[in-house]
Amino acid sequence: MTSNVHLAGHMAAAALSQAELADRLNRQIEHLTGRPGSLQARHIRNWLGGKTRWPQERQRRALEAEFGVNAEDLGFTPRTRPSSHPDLVPPEDSVDRRHFTVSAAALAAATLLSIPDATARPRVGMGDVEALELRFAELVAADNAAGGTLTLETRALAFAHHALERIKVGTASARVQNRLYASAAAFTGTALWSAIDAREVDRAERHFDRALRYARLAQDPVAELRLWSHQVLLSGQRPGGRNEALAAAEAGRKSSACRRDPLYRSLATTRLASAQAQVGEYTNALRSFDHARASLRQADPNGQRPSWIGFYDEAELNGLTALVMDQTGRHAEAEKHLHQALTRLRPDLVRNRNYYSAALALVQLRQGEVEQACATALTALPARAGDSLSGRTRTLLNNFHRNLHDTAxxxxxxxxxxxxxxxxxGFQ
Incomplete structure (x- = not known):
């Protein structure tokens, strides 16, 4: 299993296999030290799997020269603060710059975006931003269809890296630079969501910290709102995280984005309702859902907004309401809301359809509708080998299977x- 998704993302972007990366790093080590390295594919596999969390110094230097970022940005965790070794630093204008440019070009080829020579200090403009935003919309569509996957997570991290490299290697106006930081926040936020969907809590926490930093550098309250929304779900997955989820929901609800646009206010209020339900404030939660509906009715459906919020509409609000109704023991009302959600859900939101179908099966089972519950649960399973379920949907179906075995x-x-x-x- 891959645990170092940062390194995996850079390798995927550069189209490097484990053996190919080992060969390239051995050449880097030879340039740095005068003696060839002895890395093999198994060493790369240990880095990706987390068995080796902090490579030897000459290996780290080679990695940094190859990818143009420091070892910590590649997902490695130092045991102690790295020491400086002047004998490992190449002369000015030598291999670091040359291999950085080669790696950047490989990244560009993989992402269908271009990075010019860093020495030229090219002008970065809105065309670069728009190209990144198009790629972001494609990732959002992929997530809507299949949910969070490691492939999606690593692709998102590679695009975030690309946005940050645009800032490093080019010159840009303050407006363009802010938009590039916003892109980095958006892509890292997608990696965050993928990790949440896969229930990889520790990994998601690291993505959140980075994404929030980029969103604040971008001075983008909408990007921050999205991250606080994700943090509500993430904190809810961590044992003892319910109060933190409530604090995150309240932070999102206070965002200036909520004051400007009722749609953002509606989404933030549903997250607040979910967090209130987690701490047992069920009356407040149901009241918050009423406020969320009122805000949704006020929102302009044709307003210009980032693609990530396209999932949120009346169907989603019904689904989220149902989950809290189920928590309070109001199973019949939860079933009604889930039927409304599934009826109104857009056909491209396959991940959400599977999730709410699994939730409906559980609600029906809790009401003693065993045969109907089994039929509903079957609709949430993958249609064929090779299809997959998001981690959250898989968890619901696992719960359904256990409850069915216990009750009927x-x-x-x-x-x-x-x-x-x-x-x-067997084929998940």
Whole structure:
């Protein structure tokens, strides 16, 4: 399993296999020290898997020369503060600059975006920003279809790196620079969401810290609002994180973006409702959902907004309401809201359809509708080998399977469910 997604993202962007990276780093080490390195693919595999969290210094220097970023930005964690070794520093204008340019070009080829020679200090303009925003919209569409995956996460990190490199290697107006930081925040936010969807809490926390820093450098309250919205869900996944989730929701609700646009205010208020429910404030949670509906009715459906918020509409609000209704034991009302959500959900939101179908199956099972629950749960399973479920949907279906086994293992629909569920788990 890949745990160092930062290194994986840079490798994917440069189209490097483990063996290819080892060969390139051995050449870098030879240039730095005068003796060839002895890295093999297994060393790269240990870095990716987290077995080796802080490579030897000459290996780190080679990595930094190859990718043009420091070792910590490549996902490595120092045991102690790295010491300086002048004998490992190449002469000015030598391999560092040359290999940085080569790696940047490889990144550009992989992402279909161009990075000019860093020595030229090219002008970076709105065309560069618009190209990044187009790629961001493509990642959002991929997430809507399949949910958070490691591939999506690493691609998002590679694009974030690309946006930051535009700032480093070029000259830009303050407006363009802010937009580039906003792009870095957007892509890192997508990596954050992918990690949340996969329930990789520690990894998601690291993405959140970086994304929030970029959003603040961009002076972008909408980007910050998105991150606080994600933090509500992330904190809820961490044991003992309920109060932190509530604080994150309140921070998002106070955003200036919420004052300017009722749609953002509606989304932030649903996150507040979810956080209130987590700490047992059910009356406040239901009241917050009423406020969220009122704000949604006030929002201009044709307003210009970033693509990430395209998922949020009346269907999503019904789905989120249902989850809290279920928490309060109001299962019949939860079922009604879930049916409304699934009826109104856009066809491209496949990930959300699977998630709310799994939630509906659980609600039906809790009401004793065993056969209907099994039929509903089957609709949330992958249609064929190679398809996948997001981590949160998989968790709901695992819960459904356990609850069905505990309450009605001999029901007519249980046998088909068990067979299909076991088959699906085999190719997840």
């Amino acid at each position: 293992p001999n029901a007519r629909g249980a046998a088909e469910w068990k067979s299909r569920y076991t088959e699906a788990k």
